[in-house]
Amino acid sequence: MLRRYILLNTNKFVNCRHVSQSMLQSTVDEKSGIATVTMNKPPVNSLNLEFLDEINTQLNKLQKDKIRGMILTSGLQKVFCAGLDITEFYNPNPDRLAKFWTVLQDTWLSLYMASFPTVAVINGHSPAGGCLFAMSCDYRVMVGPKYTIGLNETKLGIVAPKWFQDTMVAVIGQRKAEVSLTTGKMYTTDEALQVGLIDESLPDADSALKKGTQFLNNFQRISPWAFKMTKDISRQPTVQWLIDNKQKDLDFVLKFMQSPDVQKSLGLYLQSLKK
Numbered sequence: 385m386l387r388r389y390i391l392l393n394t395n396k397f398v399n400c401r402h403v404s405q406s407m408l409q410s411t412v413d414e415k416s417g418i419a420t421v422t423m424n425k426p427p428v429n430s431l432n433l434e435f436l437d438e439i440n441t442q443l444n445k446l447q448k449d450k451i452r453g454m455i456l457t458s459g460l461q462k463v464f465c466a467g468l469d470i471t472e473f474y475n476p477n478p479d480r481l482a483k484f485w486t487v488l489q490d491t492w493l494s495l496y497m498a499s500f501p502t503v504a505v506i507n508g509h510s511p512a513g514g515c516l517f518a519m520s521c522d523y524r525v526m527v528g529p530k531y532t533i534g535l536n537e538t539k540l541g542i543v544a545p546k547w548f549q550d551t552m553v554a555v556i557g558q559r560k561a562e563v564s565l566t567t568g569k570m571y572t573t574d575e576a577l578q579v580g581l582i583d584e585s586l587p588d589a590d591s592a593l594k595k596g597t598q599f600l601n602n603f604q605r606i607s608p609w610a611f612k613m614t615k616d617i618s619r620q621p622t623v624q625w626l627i628d629n630k631q632k633d634l635d636f637v638l639k640f641m642q643s644p645d646v647q648k649s650l651g652l653y654l655q656s657l658k659k
């Protein structure tokens with residue numbers, strides 16, 4: 385059952401419905417219908433099976449609730465999202481890895497094709513899967529200048545799947561995405577703005593949240609149906625490959641991730657992170 389709360393959010397009191405509370409906090413502003421979904425899984429919001437499942441469930445719920453827009457952000461000090469939880473890939477249990485990858489596919493489809501407008505307020509570092517989530521929103525506002533964002537998979541000795549790559553191509557174009565992906569480039573906020581990976585850079589989280597809300601307010605006079613149809617037409621070419629190839633994509637990941645060379649690279653990368 386939904387309960388009424390007064391919630392302290394970025395130093396401001398707002399009237400909102402409290403929808404859930406765990407690794408993910410979700411609040412809906414009653415007046416505007418805008419949801420703020422805050423990832424809060426210390427230390428770095430890494431996306432493991434349970435966290436992804438919670439995010440996907442929440443996205444589906446918000447869709448049913450017919451919210452008018454969503455801000456996706458982080459409750460952590462300096463990380464938006466560290467991407468996929470690398471421990472899901474290292475010495476994996478094949479059944480769990482299969483579930484993990486399937487939930488990731490579904491979560492991406494839910495976010496990328498959300499029926500409501502979405503904004504990523506990137507208030508911390510956003511490598512790999514974190515960058516994928518940000519790129520899957522309709523608009524990106526990043527807090528600068530000290531955080532970084534990008535698809536860094538090649539630096540881990542792994543390969544960004546086709547649908548990660550296609551998402552980046554849709555945002556920054558083929559040529560820039562190719563250089564970015566092959567070099568595993570992590571962009572500073574300024575560089576990300578220059579290349580078009582983010583839409584705006586703001587000096588602090590409060591002003592970034594305000595900017596995100598302003599963007600969503602653009603849709604108050606736009607019919608949700610017209611918005612959704614337009615977004616579907618625009619994004620369909622990017623999602624269709626995964627829709628048609630979910631099993632093939634999963635089979636490939638299971639094989640790829642269990643190969644000795646990939647396991648060796650991941651082990652070394654995990655060690656370097658621990659240091």
Ligand SMILES: CC/C=C\C/C=C\C/C=C\CC/C=C/CC(=O)SCCNC(=O)CCNC(=O)[C@H](O)C(C)(C)COP(=O)(O)OP(=O)(O)OC[C@H]1O[C@@H](n2cnc3c(N)ncnc32)[C@H](O)[C@@H]1OP(=O)(O)O
Binds near residue numbers: 427462471542546
């Ligand atoms: C031929 C092939 C064709 C097609 C290919 C098809 C398929 C390919 C298959 C699969 C592709 C898989 C794709 C994966 C995408 C990903 O998302 S991989 C994840 C990449 N993420 C990263 O590289 C981020 C690494 N982390 C960082 O850079 C920093 O932690 C960060 C800047 C985010 C924060 O820095 P800081 O605040 O200083 O924190 P720490 O570095 O000290 O970290 C704190 C603890 O958290 C642990 N940790 C960090 N990131 C992760 C992570 N992603 N997963 C798990 N754990 C992580 C870190 O080890 C620390 O742990 P400790 O406290 O020491 O125990």
